[in-house]
Amino acid sequence: MSVEIFYDDDADLSIIQGRKVAVIGYGSQGHAHALSLRDSGVDVRIGLPEGSKSRAKAEEEGLPVGTPAEVSAEADLIMILAPDTAQRHIYANDIAPNLKDGDAVFFGHGFNIRYGLITVPSNVDVAMVAPKGPGHLVRRQFVDGKGVPALIAVEQDASGTAQALALSYAKGIGGTRAGVIKTTFKEETETDLFGEQAVLCGGASALVQTGFEVLTEAGYAPEVAYFECLHELKLIVDLMYEGGIARMRYSISDTAEFGDLTRGPRVITPGVKEEMRKILGEIQDGTFATEWVNEDDAGRGNYKKLQQEGEQHPIEEVGKKLRGLMSWVDRPITETA
Numbered sequence: 001m002s003v004e005i006f007y008d009d010d011a012d013l014s015i016i017q018g019r020k021v022a023v024i025g026y027g028s029q030g031h032a033h034a035l036s037l038r039d040s041g042v043d044v045r046i047g048l049p050e051g052s053k054s055r056a057k058a059e060e061e062g063l064p065v066g067t068p069a070e071v072s073a074e075a076d077l078i079m080i081l082a083p084d085t086a087q088r089h090i091y092a093n094d095i096a097p098n099l100k101d102g103d104a105v106f107f108g109h110g111f112n113i114r115y116g117l118i119t120v121p122s123n124v125d126v127a128m129v130a131p132k133g134p135g136h137l138v139r140r141q142f143v144d145g146k147g148v149p150a151l152i153a154v155e156q157d158a159s160g161t162a163q164a165l166a167l168s169y170a171k172g173i174g175g176t177r178a179g180v181i182k183t184t185f186k187e188e189t190e191t192d193l194f195g196e197q198a199v200l201c202g203g204a205s206a207l208v209q210t211g212f213e214v215l216t217e218a219g220y221a222p223e224v225a226y227f228e229c230l231h232e233l234k235l236i237v238d239l240m241y242e243g244g245i246a247r248m249r250y251s252i253s254d255t256a257e258f259g260d261l262t263r264g265p266r267v268i269t270p271g272v273k274e275e276m277r278k279i280l281g282e283i284q285d286g287t288f289a290t291e292w293v294n295e296d297d298a299g300r301g302n303y304k305k306l307q308q309e310g311e312q313h314p315i316e317e318v319g320k321k322l323r324g325l326m327s328w329v330d331r332p333i334t335e336t337a
């Protein structure tokens with residue numbers, strides 16, 4: 001199945017420059033979209049509740065800030081970049097009552113539409129611009145003249161021009177510099193959740209922690225284990241990013257490559273692949289979405305416990321010490337731009 005990929009020349013920036021955009025939320029994605037749209041000549045305002053700790057950060061950048069209801073009333077394109085679990089409440093209380101004919105509701109991830117948590121009236125466009133990267137890097141790449149690839153999707157095309165609008169928005173945040181693929185809310189949501197759970201975040205974190213544990217439990221120095229299992233992973237992935245797994249294998253020693261080819265499949269066994277399929281199944285049938293929404297409704301007790309366990313893993317302590325000695329590596333966890 002071939003996909004459509006759009007680049008800068010396929011998108012008309014003047015379309016988004018002609019809209020009044022409200023970005024709801026000013027976190028990882030929110031700050032990146034808002035600042036890059038503003039730098040692209042777009043009229044942007046930020047929606048945050050009174051008392052939100054993000055308000056000061058948006059105000060420091062000179063962005064107009066109002067409550068989600070105020071900015072939704074003022075804008076004709078509302079991009080929802082608040083946490084996925086909060087979006088249905090924000091939509092019902094603050095956005096829906098302020099929607100007018102011709103407005104557009106945008107998302108950075110399809111969760112709430114895919115799982116039926118938000119339904120938008122048929123006179124309003126519903127589209128998605130979902131960068132395939134963390135918000136802080138979306139902003140950093142934009143500032144550096146580069147871009148993070150993005151997916152766009154149109155769920156509801158009331159205006160008949162929703163795709164051109166989404167492409168224009170994607171250009172405003174640098175997505176069309178790298179390539180924008182047209183997809184559906186269903187495909188974006190399911191692949192994004194799978195990627196972050198099985199490979200990018202869940203899979204990679206567990207692989208790094210487990211490798212570190214095996215080495216340190218066998219008596220090797222934590223510093224050596226940290227460099228081997230975490231620090232060097234970035235350098236290896238940089239090569240994959242530049243030229244695929246083949247480029248990485250070209251650069252490593254033949255000893256490493258023989259170990260890679262013979263031992264890799266012993267780590268990622270058919271059982272691991274089977275578990276990945278189960279994880280995908282739970283995403284497709286809504287089990288994961290229900291579990292996450294219920295966890296949030298119940299106060300996130302299990303989430304916070306697991307988060308704390310992760311923060312207390314010995315790899316964090318040794319990593320903090322070693323990164324402190326590499327000024328070019330250290331990035332504050334609270335980076336905003």
Ligand SMILES: NC(=O)C1=CN([C@@H]2O[C@H](COP(=O)(O)OP(=O)(O)OC[C@H]3O[C@@H](n4cnc5c(N)ncnc54)[C@H](OP(=O)(O)O)[C@@H]3O)[C@@H](O)[C@H]2O)C=CC1
Binds near residue numbers: 025027083
């Ligand atoms: N993180 C990422 O890089 C990516 C995220 N996405 C998607 O982008 C969306 C936003 O995620 P992310 O940027 O991680 O979110 P963050 O948690 O980083 O930021 C959320 C923002 O929303 C604000 N907020 C919280 N509650 C409300 C509310 N009731 N009304 C308005 N604003 C509120 C928060 O303010 P406060 O300071 O008060 O908490 C904060 O500014 C999600 O749909 C996510 O799936 C998509 C691609 C990548």
Ligand SMILES: CC[C@](O)(C(C)=O)C(=O)O
Binds near residue numbers: 133134135192195201
């Ligand atoms: C990989 C995690 C992600 O999907 C992302 C940065 O793309 C997210 O939801 O944060």
Ligand SMILES: [Mg+2]
Binds near residue numbers: 133192
């Ligand atoms: Mg993602």
Ligand SMILES: [Mg+2]
Binds near residue numbers: 192
């Ligand atoms: Mg995601």
